[in-house]
Amino acid sequence: MSNSVHYRDTIPGGSHWSLFIRQGLTLRLTDIAGGANVGMLFYNPYNYLERYNAPDTLKCQHTFKLTRGNCLYSDMGRVFCSIVEDSAGWHDTVCGNTTKKIVAEKWGERNYQQYRNEWQLNGYDSFLVEVAKYGLGKKDLAANLNLFSKVSVDDTGALTFDSDAAQAGRYIDLRFEMDTLVVLHTCPHPLNPASEYPRKPVSFEIRTSCEVTEDDICRNHCAENQRGFLNTELYTLGRT
Secondary structure (H helix, E strand, C coil): CCCCEEEEEEECCCCEEEEEECCCEEEEEEECCCCCCEEEEEEECCEEEEEECHHHHHHHHCCCCECCCCEEEECCCCEEEEEEEECCCCEECCCCCCCHHHHHHHHCCCCHHHHHHHCCCCHHHHHHHHHHCCCCCHHHCCCCEEECCCEEECCCCCEEECCCCCCCCCEEEEEECCCEEEEEECCCCCCCCCCCCCCCCEEEEEEECCCCCCCCCCCCCCHHHHHHHHHHHHHHCCCC
């Protein structure tokens, strides 16, 4: 990845944000204190009907989890971004969001009026607040990623959250292959068994990406990814 850092900042735990990332930039997210969770959604900023598609992302790459070499697909068969580096090794793709009810049952209800910045946000409402900035609503939400969260499945289909997986200092680099609206939150994972509301911050850096070469690990991860890159290149032709 290029060493040219254009912007860096920290996102507090239990909050939300959104940003427009152009093709050719890489977003590095780092779990500062350990135990972080980053819920993420992606949209095409020129056509919000095109958005991240979890089922297509998983089935075309024959995987249950995401890590280095994997791509994140839109519902048009294009690649929003690729995971070019990943020291965490496992990111959840199937468990969705916390809701107001889940947070209240696990950690109690703390509203903004009473607790101000120490209130307890949930992932679902955090997404709604962010997408509303772009004229979107409930019908525009899709199944999301949960970065830094490891959830394994046994032979019976039972899901298990690994509380030790998200370690301080672990990071993931997302290289964007097309212009993308990124919507995210740092609210807890719905299966997190912590006794207190886990308010874990995440730092980020936006850098210039290195050129995608013919031997690129993400492009060549599987035949489906090669086709996804071709679809994306055709769509972005002449845009950069």
